[in-house]
Amino acid sequence: MSTETQEHDPLLAHQFEDVEQQTDSYVLGMWVFLVTEVLFFGGMILAFILYRNMYFPAFAEAHQKLDWRLGGVNTIVLLTSSFTMAMAVWASQKRDYGKQLMFLTITVLCALAFLVIKYFEYSAKFEHHLVPGTNFHFDGQNQNGVQLFFGLYFALTGLHGFHVLVGVLVIGVLMFRVWKLRKQEQDYVPTELVGLYWHFVDIVWIFLYPMLYLLGGVHI
């Protein structure tokens, strides 16, 4: 294999022999990273399921304090962003960088919309003293269980929101890169990797939304 000439390929990092090896490595690396993310959220989801069984009436009562309409709107917003992200990957493979930038812009706007809606939801919880801690107040017998519900609600959605925020930053960097190099041929792999991450963030929400907002009183 003529390593000498390939060293000069600007798209090929020095540790790889050829582009195929490089692409395979990046994609596998992303999947392994997503496995760690599954376990990261998994530990907390396990805690939620356990406490939901321990304090079923409290969790059923608490979930009514969440606005399923706002959560639903956010679900639609994220699903839309997943679609535009998939389109951006497609445009990148077609080397249509104008289209790619457009789809990435819509994706970022959706992500920001999600965060804004989440902000309104959070501030409503603050006003109603449903944030765990010294200001927490809830009338009735199920105080402890309700506080646990909201503790896990904030931990889970906060962590997910943090992932959305990271996604905004990463997509922003990607857009800048695509725009800067728009005149030349680009590797589609970075877009594909960001896409994988973004779909993962959406899928986490697809689990969180029914778990937190919808299933409150349903025995499973």
Place this chain on the structure above:
Amino acid sequence: MSAVAEPKTEKNYLNVDYSIKSWLTTLDHKRIGILYLVAITIFFMVGGFMALLIRTELATPQGDLLSSDQYNRAFTMHGVVLIFFFLLPSTPAVLGNFLLPIMIGARDVAFPKLNLASWYAFMIGGTLGVISLVLGGIDTGWTFYAPYSSNFSNTPVVWAIAGAFVAGFGNIATAVNFIVTIHKMRAPGLTWFRLPLFVWAQYATAVIGVLGTPVIAITIFLVAFERLTGMGIFDPARGGDPILMQHLFWFYSHPAVYIMILPAMGVTSEMIAAASQKRVFGYEFVAFSSLAIAIIGFLVWGHHLFVSGQSVFAGLVFSVLTFIVAIPSAIKTFNWVATMYKGNLQMNTPMFWAVAFLGLFLIGGLTGLFLSSLATDIHLHDTYFVVAHFHYIMVGGAIIGFIGGLHFWWPKITGRMYPESWGKAGAIMVFTGFSLTFLPQFVLGQLGMPRRYHTYPEEFQILHVLSTGGAYLLGFAMTTIIVYLAWSAKYGKPAPPNPWKAKGLEWETPSPPPTENFTYKVVVTEPAYNYHKDSGGHH
């Protein structure tokens, strides 16, 4: 390839650039390995100092050196520093980083920038840990059990948790890097069953790191969340369940024992093969036993909860599974002994360390079976028997494997030989000091001495004094080793490419290796440990 290699004149990864900046911004896996080595050596000395503090206090039955509160902080910081900031990264991040790409004939790991980022994550985590120490140290025990760590501690717990959390991401990144590197970067001809067993062990370790570390991260995140917000996820007074914390913690922390011991087992396979000049007996079994440990190791965590109110049925299941996970370790041990049998034994320093590992790991493993039996565990739980058992695994196994590996590959890493007689003396002193420290603790535990107390009845003193004496010998031995290794890195005899006449790609490149690891294109045409053929003439 074993042509004349003169480290002085040839360009290698060490003499290519001497500036501090070139080290702190390096993307070379070998240099990153050295960065880790320097960092963890400092943490090793901090944690070792704590150990001597603990043992000095325990030389007398009264609490005369430390108050009970200070004692709690000393043993907690001893555990936190040595587990999170020394043992977890030790063999993978130092020897793995240095050797893995060379052993598979690659120029570097798959993601060199991520590799450097891992080291910085580790350093930030370590700094946060040091801050918690400077602020007085924490008193929760290294396990961060709630409610010790949540409602009942006035110490800087969140700093230590943040440290372990951030350092954990360094470990995850290293694991991701290794998995991809082993899958995608192997040289042509290097099939999975031609890989050195060290690589198999690193692979199994990385799988555990990827599956386990995120769970401990989220667990201690929740503990910190509980402390900061005042909600009671693990606090029974506010509806939480402290046993859930223990389940989540050990779901990671039992497999974490294998993160520490598996790489040391990989080192041992390499040292024994080279010192016996023989292919490792039952290569496939040793390779698969690493994967078996990685998988079954995730199913045994409940043996830490036998007396925590876990149901008897769950206890039975976890007990049986724990016995089962001992089998792959036993397979390895038998195969190592069989490798030595009728081998052309070289009684060199690496062999001394390998034999020390075998003996101590055997005792550590067998005493684990006492603890996995439900009835005996009720008597032995939280006694010095447990303390002795896990130190046999973590020090007798993991640390001795790591130091042995450092000796074995030191000529490759530094291009210098250490004084052979000091190497052997170091191994003998560590073995003796270690045994003197921890053998008496099995007896203490069996007699009923609980762990984590700084005072004890008079009749235990003789055993405690023996243990303290051993600890001082061990401390002296470790200091000696650090001194002569550091000395030899500068003043030792120049090392040939293959001082042990060992097989493996790392022995075919100069000592120390060039930045790109090989000056030629690596193609592998023979199985691992191909000792019976004539040496020379491969690739």
